[in-house]
Amino acid sequence: MSAQVLTYREALRSGIEQALVDDERVFLMGEDVGRYGGCYGVSKGLFEHYGELRIIDTPLCESGFVGLGIGAALGGMRPIIEVMTVNFSLLAMDQIVNSAATLRHMSGGQLNVPLVIRMACGAGLQLGAQHSHSWENLYAHIPGLKVLSPATYTDARHMITQALADPDPVIIFEHVMLLNTRGEVLEKSEASMEKALVRQQGSDVSLITYGGSLGKALAAAKQLQAVNISAEVVDLRCLRPLDNKAIIESVTKTHRAIIIDEAWLTGSLAGEISAIIMEQAFWHLDAPVKRICTAEVPIPYPSHLEQAALPQVEQIVSAAQAIMVAR
């Protein structure tokens, strides 16, 4: 019996804890990660076990403590920085984009920044327009960064290990709607962190997605099976670098692609992936690529409006049915 059943939150915590045990250079730093147990409870209990030198509560100063993390990484430590939400990370974006992502290049390869930054993202908790966004694409745009989106319990558990082993800055996005859900955690990661994985084999249409939308894509694939449409579900896992090969392999097999991405449509990763398909698999397509993204509105507070803004299973199902009409 190799699999353990954990919540996504427990899987994240277990990964962090393993890192603390394995490498004394590792510390966790962020707002309320210690005594409070983490805004989303991810680090609960770690402070009591590992103490204030390894689980470090910071003042509210995203740019300051992310910058400190970069400096500490340059100085030989292996910091894990928690930024409460992607929305707050914009206050640290200067340090992430102008320092962490550039130092290796600007120094002609003399320096590197082995830093892991974790942040919560995603809508669904009715947290309104300043706590709910999916801005993975902002960071996926930046050369010098690597961007991970663990969508499964196994990835929640193991991606932190892979990220810490990487010599360059890695950002991990943790979708808030996954935290309380529960599932199997394998003993080892199924692939290197930069590989996309096919979560469900299919032959008619590729549902390409990541993070909080993976569950929706899998649910849609199940419904589609009932109407005789075989959907393949590709979990991107890593948003920079994108696993172009896996995307193209799937589309070459199914000849149709729907991209499900919780970001706003305009300027989304869905647009990037669509362009990759156009450039590299255009002649394999039997139908135009379809994107299902969040409506172009700051995330509204009322539940019915919030849900209406987000990609939903029904949309994926209808899009797949529409795309198959030409069959």
Next chain:
Amino acid sequence: MKHKLHLDRAHLLEQLKQMLRIRRFEEKCAELYAQEKIRGFLHLYIGEEAIAVGIMSTLSAKDNIVATYREHGHALARGLPMKGILAEMYGRTNGCSRGRGGSMHLFDKSHHFYGGNAIVGGGLPLAVGLAMANKRQGKQALTVCFFGEGAVAEGEFHEAMNLAVLWQLPVLFICENNRYAMGTALALSESETNIAKKASSYGMTAVQVDGMNVVDIEAASLTAVEHIRQTNKPYFLECQSYRFRGHSSFDGQLYRDKAEVKLWQEKGPVIRLITWLKENNGLEDEELNNIENEIKHEIQAAITFAEQGPWEPISDLVKDVYSPTATSDNTNNVTNLSQGNQS
């Protein structure tokens, strides 16, 4: 507490030589810029040489330096070879950052020289983080962070001061107050123009020092460094200085009077030390000429080195965006991505 300085003649001559190296190097850079050998932005340190020279002479080889985009003087005073600095400004692969950085991004890991940071205030948290790493690993080294008074208005200044004092980290903050943030005078950008006073409100020792006097700076730095090494706590020096040239190569200097510049030039750090040495230590013109000649040759050799430096081939364009990784798969992916998914 006052510290014993090496006020002997040889040491003062060495300090003079270091300041003159920076002065003549910067003057040559301005010329080379006019000849379009150096491109981009060029921020000259002329007028502020005493600060870098005074501070660096009190540090150990293991201490970390974080500087700004006006950092040629700091790099030279730290001991980075002049030829590598100039080659960097030429954009050649024999530059200290392999040509990728340019004038604003001089790096040298072997000298613990962490840039060359061109986002005002951005280097401050970085320096505090380096200090944190040193403290956690029980290293005796301290981290020196240079920044201008313009950075004091940034939020990152506040964040870095707070964290350094809150966590008692071994950082020496050097505010190079040259009175103008680009073209905006201190009084137009700070509610409290006494920067040391502002810094002391965070709960650390903060001192103002005459930034035009290399001896005063060295003395103040000795005190600061000893304080940090003994207590592992941060310390703040505000060096009151003046930049004689414009902010960068594109500065018409409409914001200040020529008379004001002249006044400061008269009390400049180089002329001041020369005058003092002549009056008190019998500095001869011949000695000065010898120093100037030595520097002239060093600069000439640096130019030759830079001009002979190879250009990086375009095939290496995306090199050093990421570290080489163990699996070739990953490297390929990253390369493809950096090149815009052309594969």
